[in-house]
Amino acid sequence: MKSTIPESGMPITQPDRQEASLHGEILLRLRDYVVEGNIPEGARVPERQLCAMLGISRTPLREALKVLAAEGLIELLPNRGARVRELSERDLEELFDVMAGLESLAGRLACEAITDEEIAAIERLHYEMYGHYLNSDMHGYFQVNQRIHESIVAAARNETLRAAYDSFAGRIRRVRYSANFARKRQRWGEAMREHEAILDALRRRAGSELSDTLFQHLRNKRTAAIEHLAAARGATTATVAGS
Amino acid sequence: MKSTIPESGMPITQPDRQEASLHGEILLRLRDYVVEGNIPEGARVPERQLCAMLGISRTPLREALKVLAAEGLIELLPNRGARVRELSERDLEELFDVMAGLESLAGRLACEAITDEEIAAIERLHYEMYGHYLNSDMHGYFQVNQRIHESIVAAARNETLRAAYDSFAGRIRRVRYSANFARKRQRWGEAMREHEAILDALRRRAGSELSDTLFQHLRNKRTAAIEHLAAARGATTATVAGS
DNA sequence: AAGACAAAAAATGAATGCAAAATGAGTCTC
DNA sequence: GAGACTCATTTTGCATTCATTTTTTGTCTT
Numbered sequence: 001m002k003s004t005i006p007e008s009g010m011p012i013t014q015p016d017r018q019e020a021s022l023h024g025e026i027l028l029r030l031r032d033y034v035v036e037g038n039i040p041e042g043a044r045v046p047e048r049q050l051c052a053m054l055g056i057s058r059t060p061l062r063e064a065l066k067v068l069a070a071e072g073l074i075e076l077l078p079n080r081g082a083r084v085r086e087l088s089e090r091d092l093e094e095l096f097d098v099m100a101g102l103e104s105l106a107g108r109l110a111c112e113a114i115t116d117e118e119i120a121a122i123e124r125l126h127y128e129m130y131g132h133y134l135n136s137d138m139h140g141y142f143q144v145n146q147r148i149h150e151s152i153v154a155a156a157r158n159e160t161l162r163a164a165y166d167s168f169a170g171r172i173r174r175v176r177y178s179a180n181f182a183r184k185r186q187r188w189g190e191a192m193r194e195h196e197a198i199l200d201a202l203r204r205r206a207g208s209e210l211s212d213t214l215f216q217h218l219r220n221k222r223t224a225a226i227e228h229l230a231a232a233r234g235a236t237t238a239t240v241a242g243s
Numbered sequence: 244m245k246s247t248i249p250e251s252g253m254p255i256t257q258p259d260r261q262e263a264s265l266h267g268e269i270l271l272r273l274r275d276y277v278v279e280g281n282i283p284e285g286a287r288v289p290e291r292q293l294c295a296m297l298g299i300s301r302t303p304l305r306e307a308l309k310v311l312a313a314e315g316l317i318e319l320l321p322n323r324g325a326r327v328r329e330l331s332e333r334d335l336e337e338l339f340d341v342m343a344g345l346e347s348l349a350g351r352l353a354c355e356a357i358t359d360e361e362i363a364a365i366e367r368l369h370y371e372m373y374g375h376y377l378n379s380d381m382h383g384y385f386q387v388n389q390r391i392h393e394s395i396v397a398a399a400r401n402e403t404l405r406a407a408y409d410s411f412a413g414r415i416r417r418v419r420y421s422a423n424f425a426r427k428r429q430r431w432g433e434a435m436r437e438h439e440a441i442l443d444a445l446r447r448r449a450g451s452e453l454s455d456t457l458f459q460h461l462r463n464k465r466t467a468a469i470e471h472l473a474a475a476r477g478a479t480t481a482t483v484a485g486s
Numbered sequence: 487a488a489g490a491c492a493a494a495a496a497a498t499g500a501a502t503g504c505a506a507a508a509t510g511a512g513t514c515t516c
Numbered sequence: 517g518a519g520a521c522t523c524a525t526t527t528t529g530c531a532t533t534c535a536t537t538t539t540t541t542g543t544c545t546t
Contacts, residue, residue, distance in 0.1 A: 057501045066306045067313045078263045094403040101348025160337040300531045
């Protein structure tokens with residue numbers, strides 16, 4: 001049994017992370033594999049090839065593919081196999097808006113339950129992020145920024161919300177990998193100010209206000225991201241067309 | 244190699260949702276079957292029995308079960324089969340809050356794109372609902388109420404949001420079937436007033452305000468629903484315990 | 487008689503097999 | 517020479533089969 005698993009493309013990460021069953025393990029690995037952008041957009045992914053790569057039979061793989069399709073990461077064309085779902089500009093706009101709505105909700109709920117310690121932790125993250133901003137450390141800034149938003153979602157004390165948030169985040173993350181969201185200096189400064197407003201509303205536990213501020217903040221992010229991505233795609237398209 | 248990209252613009256994914264394939268058909272039927280509450284909470288659902296009922300083999304059924312599990316309708320215990328997911332009081336609170344967040348978002352987005360005709364249609368629904376309210380027609384009221392909220396979600400012009408909304412609505416609907424949400428007269432009147440406020444904000448395209456009003460409206464709904472359900476469950480538990 | 491152990495029965499998880507549809511190549515026609 | 521048609525190959529969808537795990541049942545011991 002164990003010896004039937006050959007050296008596949010991806011190493012067996014952990015015996016049981018949470019899903020002891022094979023299809024669960026496959027699901028986690030495949031999801032990561034797709035989210036990390038290892039398969040080009042719209043590319044056809046033959047089942048056999050994935051089976052060989054993962055060292056399993058088609059049954060659990062197909063089960064995992066069905067789930068990923070339900071999650072919106074891939075799409076299954078009848079009798080034509082699985083493709084990585086292409087995200088149009090409109091899809092991205094929609095996804096960003098939903099994410100904004102979820103975070104806006106998270107902020108509102110967080111105000112009802114967040115502790116002073118949690119707020120203090122977020123404040124520390126905020127100052128850490130400010131340091132990265134001053135140093136023009138985009139990567140560090142981005143990471144801490146992510147942690148702040150995750151902290152807010154965590155403070156909402158709503159596992160259902162967190163799961164949905166993670167799911168949508170995964171759908172966007174795949175794009176983030178391809179197009180690195182280099183941010184304009186000006187927008188960066190605005191973002192910092194917005195973060196201060198967020199922190200302020202959070203301190204006062206002003207749920208409605210925080211909800212609003214968070215939504216606007218993410219809306220601005222959306223605009224910047226979409227613009228950047230459109231430019232990147234335009235360039236890519238031009239290159240392809242020119243070749 | 245040259246034309247490996249057939250229709251990269253937009254594959255044929257809309258026309259046939261998933262009814263063509265067997266597993267898609269099974270998925271739709273099973274989802275309805277579970278959502279409508281045909282299987283008691285926490286009940287074990289033998290695969291064989293379902294296969295016999297649906298007249299198929301286990302393979303497509305298991306694929307559908309995996310998807311339903313991912314949607315949160317059922318849970319799959321390793322080596323112990325599928326069970327209809329039991330929703331704790333906390334789960335319901337979380338679900339209601341997420342629904343409130345999504346509708347709140349829908350209202351905000353709707354203000355950006357809704358047409359006068361759509362608003363007029365919602366106003367008509369509102370007055371129709373008011374009639375049901377005056378006639379104490381709970382069922383009619385409930386249905387029209389649902390249509391109003393769906394109209395707002397539709398007006399948001401965000402398919403991703405709509406899909407998420409439908410998914411979460413399905414998870415709650417199963418409970419709605421078991422426990423009929425008889426509403427207290429007083430709360431009913433409050434709900435009508437809230438609806439008027441919603442309509443008012445919508446007319447003025449006041450996004451932030453509508454977002455806030457919708458959230459509060461659904462929060463109040465949540466409280467009423469949870470209380471009612473807790474009472475119903477308490478009664479059921481008592482009956483079971485007494486028998 | 488009650489509890490524990492063991493074997494049989496059933497159910498689940500995964501692999502394999504088979505039919506139908508799609509893809510691709512080769513040939514034929516115009 | 518280009519396009520269309522036909523047939524072989526590949527791939528997908530589903531059913532069936534095989535191997536574990538769980539559950540049940542029956543017996544034995546205390």
